[in-house]
Amino acid sequence: xxxxxxxxxxxxxxxxAVLDCLEEYVRRVFESPINLTGFSPAQFWEKGVLDALxxxxxxxxxxxxxxxxxxxxxxSGLPGMVLAIIxxxxxxTLVESRVRRAEFLLNTAASLGLSNVKVVxxxxxxxxxxxxxxxxxxxxxxxxxxxxxxxxxxxALPLAKIGGTIALPMGLEGVKGLVASPIISVLGGxxxxxxxxxxxxxxxxxxxxxxxxxxxxxxxxKLGKF
Numbered sequence: 001x002x003x004x005x006x007x008x009x010x011x012x013x014x015x016x017a018v019l020d021c022l023e024e025y026v027r028r029v030f031e032s033p034i035n036l037t038g039f040s041p042a043q044f045w046e047k048g049v050l051d052a053l054x055x056x057x058x059x060x061x062x063x064x065x066x067x068x069x070x071x072x073x074x075x076s077g078l079p080g081m082v083l084a085i086i087x088x089x090x091x092x093t094l095v096e097s098r099v100r101r102a103e104f105l106l107n108t109a110a111s112l113g114l115s116n117v118k119v120v121x122x123x124x125x126x127x128x129x130x131x132x133x134x135x136x137x138x139x140x141x142x143x144x145x146x147x148x149x150x151x152x153x154x155x156a157l158p159l160a161k162i163g164g165t166i167a168l169p170m171g172l173e174g175v176k177g178l179v180a181s182p183i184i185s186v187l188g189g190x191x192x193x194x195x196x197x198x199x200x201x202x203x204x205x206x207x208x209x210x211x212x213x214x215x216x217x218x219x220x221x222k223l224g225k226f
Contacts, residue, residue: 001019001022001023001026001045002042002045005045005046005049005050006019008050008053009022009049009050009053012053014053014086018085018086021085021112022049022082022085022086024111024112025077025081025082025085025108025112026041026044026045026049028104028108028111029044029076029077030044032104034100034101034104036075036076036101036104037075037076048076048078048079048082049082051078051079051169051203052078052079052082052083052086053082053086054169054203055079055083055142055167055169055203056083056086056087058167058203058205059140059165059167059205060165060205061139061140061165064090064139065089066089066090066091067087067090067091067139067140068090068091068093068137068138068139068140069083069084069090069091069092069093069138069139069140069141069142070092070093070094070095070134070138070140070141070142070159071083071092071093071094071095071141071142071143071144072095072124072141072142072143072146072152072155072156072159073095073096073097073124073143073144073145073146073147074094074095074096074101074105074119075096075098075101075144075145076101076104077094077105077108078144079142079144079169080092080094080117080142081094081105081108081109081114081117083142084109084114084116084117085112085114088114088116089116090116090140091116092116092117092118093117093118093119093120093134093138094109094117094118094119094120095119095120095122095124095127096119096120096121097121097122097123097124099121102119102120102121105117105119106119124146124155124159124217125154125155125217125218125219125223126219128155128158128159128217129217129219134159135158135159136158136159136160136161136162136164136208136211136212137159137161138159138160138161138164139160139161139164139165140160140164140165140166140167141156141157141159141160141164141165141166141167142166142167142168142169143155143156143166143168144168144169147224148224149170149174149177149178149181150181150183150224150225150226151223151224152168152170152224153166153168153178153181153183153184153187153189153206154187154216154217154218154223154224155217155223156168156206157184157187157188157189157206157208157212157216158187158212158216158217160189160206160208161208162188162208162209162210162211163207163208164207164208165205165206165207165208166189166204166205166206166207166208167203167204167205167206168203168204168205168206169202169203170202170203170204171202172202174202174204175202175203175204178191178204178206179191179204183226184206186213186226187212187213187216188208188209188210188211188212188213189206189207189208189209190206190207190209191204191205191206192205192206192207
């Protein structure tokens with residue numbers, strides 16, 4: 001990693017052991033036989049690892065103890081795997097429907113000794129509908145580059161418990177769209193507009209205020225269509 005990336009992580013009180021684990025994780029991403037990212041290694045550290053750290057700060061959970069967390073469409077492990085490494089006391093479920101990527105996540109978690117990570121090889125909407133016990137179960141829900149904003153919201157909000165948080169790295173314009181959307185309220189959420197950290201970082205923060213109607217998430221062509 002670049003020196004300034006390492007310094008940024010250390011300033012965030014990331015230990016040497018965690019830095020070593022992050023370096024091994026990034027090495028595995030780029031040595032994988034399947035193409036997991038369009039980033040260069042330098043971009044992966046900046047736009048992947050450091051963005052995950054920003055998400056942690058913006059979520060309001062930076063000082064939280066044990067949490068139940070889920071990352072939808074984990075792909076190469078951003079941000080779920082990174083946050084599972086940084087916060088080993090948080091339990092993470094990484095949901096990834098593509099078989100080879102799910103296998104990569106499973107093997108990487110085992111190789112790194114991440115006992116706080118489990119991998120679900122299923123589409124998120126199918127997983128929720130087939131497993132009612134995980135509906136409104138999680139303290140923190142994350143998703144990156146899963147699809148259009150409303151699709152992501154429809155997948156994420158049913159998983160968050162009332163009082164929980166949905167944190168979505170989506171860029172400045174995406175966050176502005178999230179703020180303007182009336183659909184978030186329909187799904188039981190409220191966009192957090194307090195302060196500028198989330199907006200400036202391009203991370204949308206939604207608080208789960210009430211139960212999501214049981215019809216969501218929908219499966220098939222209606223998903224994300226309002």
